[in-house]
Amino acid sequence: MTRTTMSPSSEEMQWAMAQASSEALSVAPGWFRAWPTASQKFSAVNVRSSTQLIVNHSREDDRHPNSWTVRVLFGSHAVELHCGPYETKEQATLVAHAILTLAYRDVPH
Secondary structure, eight states: OOOOSSSOOHHHHHHHHHHHHHHBOTTSTTEEEEOOOTTOSOEEEEGGGOSEEEEEEOTTOTTSTTOEEEEEEETTEEEEBSSOOBSSHHHHHHHHHHHHHHHTSOOOO
């Protein structure tokens, strides 16, 4: 995916929503899969309770050198979401936007 305009195309947003949706959990709005730490087999976080959602260049991460990831901050603690990694900052930013859209979308009754 390559961005050629200032605003994302419909196809780019559909791609980003599919990326975000694939890691969203249906238990309640705002819950997404995250990379587990240490002995955990599964991890999930609630984006709604985070202090920030960031796009991070992951040079320091041996798993994904020179790529971009989406992370959630809880105060000073960062948790990498399971989506990605992405080749460009623009791709990761679109997915971050889609994650926020899904996290705060009203759930039909």
